[in-house]
Amino acid sequence: MVSVRHPRACSRGATYLAPLVVAGLALAALASPAQATVFGPRAGHSPNADDIRTAYWVAIAVAALLVIAVHVFLIAAIIRFRARRGRAPRRFTAGPGAFMRPAAPLVLVAVGTFVFGIVMAGKARDVQPTGSQGLGASRGLVAQVGALSVPSDAKPLAINAIGQQFLWRFEYPGGRPGDRVFSYGELVVPVDTAIVLHVTSTDVIHRWFIPALGGQVDAVPGKTSETWFRADREGVYPGQSTSFSGSSYSAMRAWVRVVSPDAYRQYVQQKRDDLAAAQRYVQRKVTQNAIPGLRP
Amino acid sequence: MTRSTTVAPPRPEVVTEAIPRRRPGWVERATSTDHKSVGVLYVGTSLSFLTLAVVEFVLMRVQLIVAIPLALGLIGYIAPLQIGSRGVAFPRLNLLSFWLYLAGAVTVYGSFIYRPSEAGLAALPPLSDDVFSNTSGVDAWIVGAGLALLGFVCFAVNLVVTLHNMRSPGMAWRRMPLFSWAAALSGYLLLVIGPVMLAALTMLFIDRHYGGVFFNSGDGGAPLLYEHLAWFFFTGSYMLVLIVAGGVISDVLPTFARKPLFSHRGAMLSLLAIAALGPLAWMQNMYTAPIPLGFEIFAMLFALVLAVPIGLLIFNWIATLWGGTLHLRAAPLFALGAISSMTIGLGGELASSVLPVGWQLDNTTAAQGDTFAVLVGGGVLGGFAALHYWFPKLTGRTLGEGAGKIAFSAILVGVYVYALATFFAGLKAQPVDIYKYFAGNGLDGFNLVASIAGFVLAAGILLELANVAHSWGHGLRAGHDPWGAATLEWFALSPPPEHNFDVVPDVRSAEPLHDIRRAIRERTEGWQPPAPAKVPQAGAREAEPVSGDAPEGPSVA
Known part of the structure; x- marks a missing residue:
């Protein structure tokens, strides 16, 4: 040729x-x-x-x-x-x-x-430091930040996000291990504060995704993924798991409610009190032997 | 081919017609080890499943059951003809591969009737483990996918050995038609990725039934291991669809532009690079998994490097059209539509393979839209381009041009609109695999448009499938060489006899049939046949050696 x-x-x-x-x-x-x-x-x-x-x-x-x-x-x-009448192809090929x-x-x-x-x-x-409007009290809390690089002068708020079929459980910092404040479905965080999420799962693979607050990370049983965000204004940010997890996967949503640092402190205190009250209630009922089906 | 004499040096060989068979036609079809019969079985079965898939409206799950077997069926039929072979190396293995595929596909589809797998498209553990999916649906999926895959691997063994050992004299690798080259690459690709997925499926089966802990994190296994294995396979099979579509386009465009491929060698190297580098980007599907950032960068590297061979291949195609005379029949139309659709999809893939973008778009319908444009563009549009092109070879008839062009318009519009609507919905974070979405997300418009586009697409595919069914028995009669192509499959009769060629052609260039035509022209201009009665008909069967006339010509048949 x-x-x-x-x-x-x-x-x-x-x-x-x-x-x-x-x-x-x-x-x-x-x-x-x-x-x-x-x-x-x-x-x-x-x-x-x-x-x-x-x-x-x-x-x-x-x-x-x-x-x-x-x-x-x-x-x-x-x-x-x-192709038109009277036109012939020019049969060229690639030169060097x-x-x-x-x-x-x-x-x-x-x-x-x-x-x-x-x-x-x-x-x-890269985790950005907490801003001026953020939660100052988070300085005392220690963050396990794993693979994420964190500036040494800012301690972000470390929260566990645990996926399960078909909702999320959030564990807030403070309190003894095993006795931490938790919530389901809705995560409440202070505005302008660096939040580091440790995402894992107790059953199948889920995926954490709040589109307005950063990318997706997988929740894999036995593994912990890290992600972070720093919400710039108060409000509710919805999201949805994007990893198929079974029959009700379509309904597996999550909400991040961003509030002022004071409102956050109040929320955590309220949750702690509510949980303590619920614990006391259950303890009393157990000692009274008043829980149906539960025999000492 | 022109009506004229083909001459060949006398050479000792036995020229036979087919051995007459006495068994019923369907038994013959089911048991024939002829590669063309097996190819027709593959094509027919995959198109039947495509019909089923369109009716069910689940195009995304058809990769394993439709796209790959359609490609393999065409390869099995055409590639041996293109390399001037009289058969394949392991005909029984070839036939077995089809029956394994059919058994697998029927198993998977059968489970939809009584108990579908509810573990998602890739059946990722732990969801597919017996704790969370304690039904036989997942088992049917594992066994069905495994059988089909085993068939594909058997097919690949036969294909690779055939292409290595049974090429006609002079058919060097560098002269091989691009479709056969794509066939060789996809054979090797299947040999690499097939066993990986078979291993993953076996381990999953052991986990489910014999207390294995391969993927069970609580007992020291790793769910991520399955993700690695499965994504390696799925990325490889994605590349396989891309490569075979590329091979089809590289054969169709030169034929209808009346011009050789701009660079035969360049196209070969591009396809080789896609086959070698593409599967290495498998972790592009795991950007959000808890793996080190370095792994994700490794995947991004290979995903982005792919832009070079793919871009050069498209450049090659456009340069082939440049200066040619393009006859816009249905086959090149489908091929051009495939180029357009795949380019759009690959553009989206390029964007979402950039790391932070992938974190945002992975597993949203944006990523699904990209994949859809590539796989439907390559699989369906490219597949129909191949069908229009080779249908005269398979049946001796042309596939209806008018209906084909109408179907083409519907399919192309359907693919564009569906892919774009789902892409835009994905940008607004609509996840994949959901059966309902929540009001107030601003997604209604996108989903409505996507649904309408889906119906247009389905109508186009069904029209084209009806066209195939009708033309099979009633299409216009085509000659043995209707397109004036350059490759050897058109040297055989249409449909070819069981042994393909009475005379194995000698190959002197990448366009052997052009050489043969030229040789015939040169001879007939200065040489008249001795007696009119001896003038043979067009085609290979009558290409009898003429004794005493065997000088060294440019090419002899």
């Missing part, structure tokens, strides 16, 4: 590429992360969620540019080189180095997004 380079293919390519780049940039500008848009996730309310969104916009812009470029050239080739020109930008994209991904992953995982 005679190898002939097709002289016009590249110059034509450049004319297609220029409007393409403009269109891509315009699209990226239109779909800016500041405004609510169909093209991206809803706004984040935690530093790591913001990092994820930044990464998303860059990655999706790169991907969209590649996809649009392919389609522009593909459609151009289909329109320009349809024909793949250099397309390979260079592809390698650039692959390496660039790879480095970018590493940087953003590190950024999203």
